[in-house]
Amino acid sequence: MTRIFLLSIATFLLSLSTLFAQDAKQDPELQAKWHVHMDKAELLYQEENYEEALYSFVEAIRVIPTDTTAYIYGANCAFVLNDFGLVQDFANDFQGYFKYLSPDIAMLLTQIDELEYLGKVQEMVETDVDQALVLLDSAAEKYPARAIEFSKFKLNIFFQEQRIEEAVALLENLVETYPEEVDFKYNLALILHQSDDLEGAVSLYEQCLDVDPNYFNALYNLGIINYNTAVGLLNEMNQLTDEAFQAEGNALRKQSLDHFLKAKPYFEKTAELNTEDNDAIESLNSTVLQLANLRQLGTAFGEDEIVATNRSSVDDLKEAENSIEEVANDGEGIDALKNSEESIAAITAEEEVVEAVEETPKAQGQSKLLVSNLRFEYPEGAQELEKGGKGFIKFRVDNFGTGVAEEPTVKLFSVIETPGLVFDKNVVIENLEAMQGVEVSLEVSYTDSQVATRGFKAIKTDVNSFKLMIADKSLSQSDILSFDLNLSDKPSAAEEDFAMDLDIDVMEAPKYYLLMISVDEYTEWTPLDNAVKDAQDVRDMLTRHYTFEDENVFELYNEEVTASNIRKVILELKEKIQPTDNLLIYYSGHGYYDKAFEEGFWVPVNGSADLSATDTYISNETILKYVKMLDTQHTFLIADACFSGSLFAHGHRGASYADEAELFKSRWGLTSGFLQYVSDGEAGTNSPFAKALMTYLRVNRKDKMLVTQLIQYVKETVYNNTDGQMPMGDRLRNVGDEGGEFVFRKRPEPQI
Structure with missing residues (x-):
């Protein structure tokens, strides 16, 4: 600002x-x-x-x-x-x-x-929104030099009140009035994107890049639009009948290939700008993998430049392997595309077959190949192939021609490449004399190695369609036949160990987790009167009136609040919580700020009274590490302790006015004061901070309440009712915040 x-x-x-x-x-x-x-x-x-x-x-x-x-x-x-x-x-x-x-x-x-x-x-928004908007217009007219700031405030109001059409109209005006303000362009593009106006969104994202070529979110979203379009075409091709596939499949393949090629440079740029952004890296790796598969699939349609195309496939597969190697931990990426090695070898073999065809004269008579009785056999008693399992593609090949079918080669294609699925895409079988046939069995395994799928974005499809044909050296080939393979979406034991790395395709209702940490009875520090009571009262408020379930509440009080116990409960949450879930952490107790090292601390129950013994405390850096390691959609950290203000980020990114604040990951914090002592309140009551917090939670009538609304009320109420105590609320620094907001969801009121 x-x-x-x-x-x-x-x-x-x-x-x-x-x-x-x-x-x-x-x-x-x-x-x-x-x-x-x-x-x-x-x-x-x-x-x-x-x-x-x-x-x-x-x-x-x-x-x-x-x-x-x-x-x-x-x-x-x-x-x-x-x-x-x-x-x-x-x-x-x-x-x-x-x-x-x-x-x-x-x-x-x-x-x-x-x-x-x-x-x-700010005060009027709570009572008369329309009058607040009129006041903003008046301010913008009176102080034109500050009009842009008043406009941003107005946009925030529109989005908080779900007045999207008015927000869009204002953004359109602002984009025209302030062409160099990239945030206005981006947020309008985001609204159009969410409304499926992809053409308008693409135009605005590109305008963002005209102003700032390294605007990360615009680059990523342009990649995603092309990626999703390509995936949609793949799914359309996946649903085609055998006859329709031969007639229409190649056109869809080329369109999908074109969109993946457009997406690739955007993902390359985002991965270059932020080497720790998993979404960008996964999107790039998946794009490269699908490009290789689509080029290989082109051979099913008799593409003229088979050799050149296949060489591109080899390059793309190796490129994806190298990309994974760079980003995976402990060198695991070296094997990340191991399931594609057979593809590379098969492509090389196919080039040799094509070259041999050019040198070998046709045999006397003409072969005529036919595939029949095509099916997939799952493990005994199973109806789908699970991770770690294997099955067999079985079929019969007959030569009904008058000549020998030399080096007949089975060509197997998956419309959508599935990481972890291993099979030979090109298999040479025995020569077939005229009127001779043979039964063929090809193994398919579904690896349970986490390395084989780590770093890829899963593509959700209702049907895993595979295409099969056979051709010999005379270029006689069968029709293209298809079969569907049912793959289990149940995670393997290896994947459960890495649950936080998996891509979630279907958004389920998020769970709300609550971690309460509070100390009154210190062994060396002065005891507090209300810290534990505050925490338990806040817990009761959240579980009764908001969607925090009792089974998802974790609590540490008094003698339980040690550094080791806090670490243990964080690790327990890490195993249980899912990337779509939300977490609220509440701490009430003593805090300490070391001015020499400019570092803040929580004081556990056994923290030393010797202020130089900070190794017995829990530093804010450690707390932020805990927040960062918990893969949630939203995390909200509340600390009612002295000197908690050093948790926050310094400086602010451009404001985001997205319609759905929940869509983007967020990491927020709220502390009862800045770098100062804060009040514990009279014994048996609540601290001024906890009282203000619970008051707003109690009087709120909105089904969905943004964390910023809660923060603003608490800050103003505590400051106005104490001797200079200034709560602080903002995004937490360097822990993965992406611009969203924690949203409190109210329970339905009981019907009388």
Whole structure:
């Protein structure tokens, strides 16, 4: 978000502040303290570290309440952090001190007035949305230089209220008005994409790349549009009858091939930009694999450039193998395409067959090959092929011609390549004299090795269709016949060990998991009164009124809260939780901030009272590692502890106005304060933070509540009802957030 108060007025502000620092000049000790806080705050502000800068500006105001500079820059920090209630507090205090002292202050008050508009809008959204929108229009007209910020706020309101048509109309206007603002183009493209207006979405994604050629999400989504189109064509080809396949299959194959070729460079670019993005890497590997298969499938239609095409297939298969080798852990990628080695060998053999045909004269008479009784035999008693199992393709080949069928070669094609499925695509059988036949059996195995399928995006299909034909050296060939293979989707034992790496094709209703960690009775630290009660009250609120089931609640209290026990429960969650599930982690207890190392900690029950013994605490870095290793759709971390603010990201990515916040992974945090001490509340009650949290959870009437709505209420309520306690809520840093939001789902109210 663009800063409101430009650094060009910094000199004016600093000189102005001296007019109101008379008390400091009379007290050298106060003046020294003020300079310590201000010097640190200004450095942090220049580094755009707004959370810590805000803390230092507030400390400077406490030392000298008449300090102009700290108010102005503090308000700007609060604005960047979307804490509009705090912005308004700064504005009110500022005007109370200074509005009668100088006409030059009018310039600053105008900018403060802009912030007040947003503060008023934030409050009004809860009671009168339409009036809030009118107020935003008025603000944009009054302050045209800030119109873009007011427009973004308006978009957020439209999406929160599900007023999508109005959001689209506003975005269309903004795209035209601000052609260099790539986020507007992207979010409009995203809406069109979700509405299946692919042509419009592609145009806007490409416009994003015109502005920023490395815009990751636009690159990836352009790849996905082409990838999904190609897969749709594959599934259409998969459903064709034998007769229709011979008539229409090659046209569909070429169209699918074309879209995979278009998708490939987009995935290559995204994999290059972010080598740790599994979706980009899996999409690229799967694209390369399907390209190889489609080129091989071309031989079923008598493509003229068989040799050249097959060589491309070999290159593509080797390219996918190399790609997997680069990204898999411990060198596992070396074997990732082992199931395709037979394909490579067969393609090479086929080239030799084609070359031999060119040199060998035709035998006397003409062969005529016919395939009959084609079927697949599963393991005894089975109706499908499971991972780790094998079956057999069986059929009869007869030569009803007048000449010998020399080196008849069975050609087996899968319409959609399935990682882990191993079979010979080209098998030479014995020569067949005229009117001679033979029974043929070909083994098919479905490997249970995780390495064989890791790193690939599964393609969901109702039918696994295979095509079979036979041709000899005279180029006499049978008709193309097909059979369907039923593959089990049950994971093997090897895959269950790597469940977090598997691609989920069908979105099931997500489960909501809850991890409660709380300590009152410390062995060395001062006991707390309400930490455990707060956690249990929050747990009860969530399980009674929201979709958190009792069997998905994990709890550690008092003597159970040790570093080893927390690690154990995290590992237990890692085994149980699925990538589509959501997790809320709640901690209440002591916290500590080591200023020398700028590191925050949770204090377990047995944490040492010696503040230098931080190895007995749990660092915020460790906590963030735990969050990162849990493969969830959404994770929300709540910490009611002192000095928890160092968990958050510094700086913000462009805002996303997607219709469905749940579609994109998110990692959010909410803490009861920044780098400060926080209140535990009176014994037997709740802390101010827990009270505000439960109040909003209780009064909420929306079936789906966004985490940002909860955060905003808690921040404003706690700050307004405590002595300067400032909760912080934002995305967690470097743990896999993709721009979505945790959504609380209410249970249906009981019917009376």
